[in-house]
Amino acid sequence: MSNLNLIKILIEQINQSSQQGITFAEYMHLVLYHPELGYYCSHLPKIGTQGDYFTSSSLGADFGELLAKQFLEMWEILGQPSPFIIVEMGAGLGLLAQDILNYFEQNNTHFLDSLNYWLIEQSSTLIKAQKNQLTPYLEKGVKLDWKTWEDIADESIIGCVFSNELVDAFPVHRVGLEKGELKEIYVTYTENTFKEILADPSSEELNHYFKFVGVEFPSDAYPEGFQTEVNLSALSWLKTLSQKLKRGYILTIDYGYPAHKYYHPQRYRGTLNCYYQHRHHHDPYINIGYQDLTAHVDFTALERQGQKCGLEKLGFTQQGLFLMSLGLGDRLNDLSSGRYNLIEVMNRRDALHQLIDPTGLGGFGVLVQCKGLSPSEKERSLLGLQY
Ligand SMILES: C[S@@+](CC[C@H](N)C(=O)[O-])C[C@H]1O[C@@H](n2cnc3c(N)ncnc32)[C@H](O)[C@@H]1O
Numbered sequence: 001m002s003n004l005n006l007i008k009i010l011i012e013q014i015n016q017s018s019q020q021g022i023t024f025a026e027y028m029h030l031v032l033y034h035p036e037l038g039y040y041c042s043h044l045p046k047i048g049t050q051g052d053y054f055t056s057s058s059l060g061a062d063f064g065e066l067l068a069k070q071f072l073e074m075w076e077i078l079g080q081p082s083p084f085i086i087v088e089m090g091a092g093l094g095l096l097a098q099d100i101l102n103y104f105e106q107n108n109t110h111f112l113d114s115l116n117y118w119l120i121e122q123s124s125t126l127i128k129a130q131k132n133q134l135t136p137y138l139e140k141g142v143k144l145d146w147k148t149w150e151d152i153a154d155e156s157i158i159g160c161v162f163s164n165e166l167v168d169a170f171p172v173h174r175v176g177l178e179k180g181e182l183k184e185i186y187v188t189y190t191e192n193t194f195k196e197i198l199a200d201p202s203s204e205e206l207n208h209y210f211k212f213v214g215v216e217f218p219s220d221a222y223p224e225g226f227q228t229e230v231n232l233s234a235l236s237w238l239k240t241l242s243q244k245l246k247r248g249y250i251l252t253i254d255y256g257y258p259a260h261k262y263y264h265p266q267r268y269r270g271t272l273n274c275y276y277q278h279r280h281h282h283d284p285y286i287n288i289g290y291q292d293l294t295a296h297v298d299f300t301a302l303e304r305q306g307q308k309c310g311l312e313k314l315g316f317t318q319q320g321l322f323l324m325s326l327g328l329g330d331r332l333n334d335l336s337s338g339r340y341n342l343i344e345v346m347n348r349r350d351a352l353h354q355l356i357d358p359t360g361l362g363g364f365g366v367l368v369q370c371k372g373l374s375p376s377e378k379e380r381s382l383l384g385l386q387y
Contacts, residue, residue, distance in 0.1 A: 003286045003289030006037040010288075021186030023202050027145070027194075027231070028171035028284070028293055031082050035121055037289055040123040040169075047092050051215070052276040052292055055165050055255075056319070056361050057096040059351040064099025066326040067162070067251075068385045071100070072111060074249050076159050078373075081247075082114035084141070085159035087152075089120040090166030094130035101137050101144075116143045116159075118152075155246040162251040167302070168294040170233035171207060174270065177226040181205065182218050184380050185227065194285040205232055213259035221265045228263055228270040229295040235305045242309035247372035250311065251321060255364045256297030263298075271296035298363050311369040315385035320362030323355055325386040 010030055013022050034038045047382060048058045056063040075084045091097055097119065104112045107150050121127045127146055131138075138144055174185040176198050183198035184206060186209065201207055210217040241250055256262065262271070273280050276291035284293050303313050332352050335345045356362035 001287060002366055003037050003042070006025065006034060006289040007344075009034065009037065010187075010194075011189050012093060014187065019186060019199060021188040021197055021199070024174040024185045024187055024196075025171040027187040031284070031288055032169065032171065032293060034289075035124070038123075039289055041125050042289060045123065047289060052277055053280075055092065056355055056364075057092070057099065057164065059350065059354055059361075060327065061099040061102065062331060063323070064096045065103040066323050066328060067096070068100040068103035068107075069281055069326050070251070070382065071160055071380050072108060073103075073383050074352075075111060075114070077377050077382075078158065078248060080111075080114065081158045083116045083158070084111070085116045085118060085157045085162040085248075087118045087120060087157065087159070088145075089161065089163045090169065090379040091119045091121055091130055092126065092165075094119075094126075094133035096164060097130065097144075098133055098137075099143060105137075105140075107358075112142065116145070119146045120147055120149065132381055138149070147241050149244065154243045157245045158247045160249040160251055161241050161245060162249075162253070164253045165255075167231065167234050167237070167252060167254050167297045168256070169292075170231055170237065170304055172231045172233075172272070172295045173202070174227060174229050175201065176228075176270065177218050177222050177224060179224070184209075205230070205235075206230055210263070212304060213263075213298060214299050214304075215259050215263045217263055223265065223268065225267055228267065229272060231295065231298060232303065233295065233300060234302055237270075238302055238305045239309050239312075242306065243280050243370060245371045247313075247369065249314070250306075250367075250369040250371075252297075252302060252367045252369075254297040255284055256299050259298050259300035262296060262300075297304050297365065302367055303369075306369045310379070311371050312373075314368040314370050314382065315368050316365060317385055317387070318358065318362060319364040319366055320356035320358055321387040322366040322384045323362075326384050327351060328356060 014020065030038065033041060035041055048054055071086060088097055119130055121130060134144055174186055176183050178198050182201060184201040185196050186199055188195050188197055272282060272295050274282060274284055274291050276287045276295050299316060306313060335349055354361055368382060
């Protein structure tokens with residue numbers, strides 16, 4: 001099943017392009033974020049156990065509650081500023097925001113008075129879903145708002161900007177090796193099918209990227225036909241965040257690798273994945289408009305771009321360790337307290353184990369960067385980074 005109107009639009013874009021082809025990043029942008037027909041915009045993307053894929057927040061409130069604990073500590077370290085702004089970008093269905101706000105409401109109403117919680121979301125369908133999900137908090141007067149980066153003045157945020165599985169959803173450029181040279185993958189349409197061709201890179205940034213992340217590519221180590229992805233949007237995204245942040249933290253959770261692992265010659269076909277009804281495969285030209293496309297995140301690129309933009313890295317860890325440091329182990333122990341029935345214990349234990357499973361969600365990367373902190377604030381090692 002594909003969306004025929006979206007296919008028409010893709011063909012039009014290809015025909016209008018100077019090379020009779022659009023970059024894969026342009027293709028991915030349209031199939032995911034075309035304002036009416038893209039996967040994230042045309043209908044509610046199916047995040048959750050019944051849908052195309054699930055995220056940590058689909059597994060219950062624990063993930064959001066443990067993150068909330070980390071935000072509270074950040075607020076303390078910064079001297080309890082008011083307002084303390086939390087910006088969540090790419091909030092999906094709004095479940096994570098709900099779990100975080102719920103934790104604050106139950107545990108620290110004083111903090112809630114200081115909190116401004118802003119959501120930045122590209123899909124108008126998802127903005128509607130988020131507003132719906134968070135109505136009870138709006139009605140209670142929690143300072144919740146939906147913003148764009150243009151609404152936010154430079155150097156105005158004191159607090160934390162965070163995201164979970166956002167960067168993997170940015171459109172990526174795909175590059176390949178042909179006769180020892182770096183080429184870019186473009187999408188064309190001939191004989192009633194989308195086809196990929198290799199041509200010169202669409203931007204100089206692609207030529208500089210590998211040096212920037214400390215990888216020698218192209219080189220003899222890579223086989224002819226090697227393909228991988230470059231997430232240039234992640235670099236401009238982090239630049240924007242660093243401009244908007246005055247004092248505080250950037251917390252990025254996603255699946256990915258440091259560059260030397262990501263661009264290992266053995267990862268011959270890169271990391272592009274397509275998700276449709278919990279099946280994952282590698283064909284981005286089927287189920288158009290109905291399937292999610294993602295690529296892993298190059299965390300070295302985020303670290304180096306951060307340095308370039310005036311951010312400091314406070315730590316990089318795995319989600320499993322991060323959540324254990326924040327008290328996930330205590331939650332597992334509490335399940336033996338006799339306060340829960342057997343079904344509750346089984347379900348919750350399974351969810352908690354999934355959050356820390358090193359071969360799944362627990363293996364995700366957690367990167368914490370900061371800006372504008374005093375030396376003593378920087379020295380206070382964050383709870384989540386203690387293992
Ligand atoms: C994979 S979903 C993750 C959802 C949620 N964070 C979770 O953990 O369930 C990616 C989210 O990022 C949003 N997104 C992608 N690119 C964006 C952009 N440039 N600006 C704002 N939101 C974006 C998508 O619309 C979607 O809400």
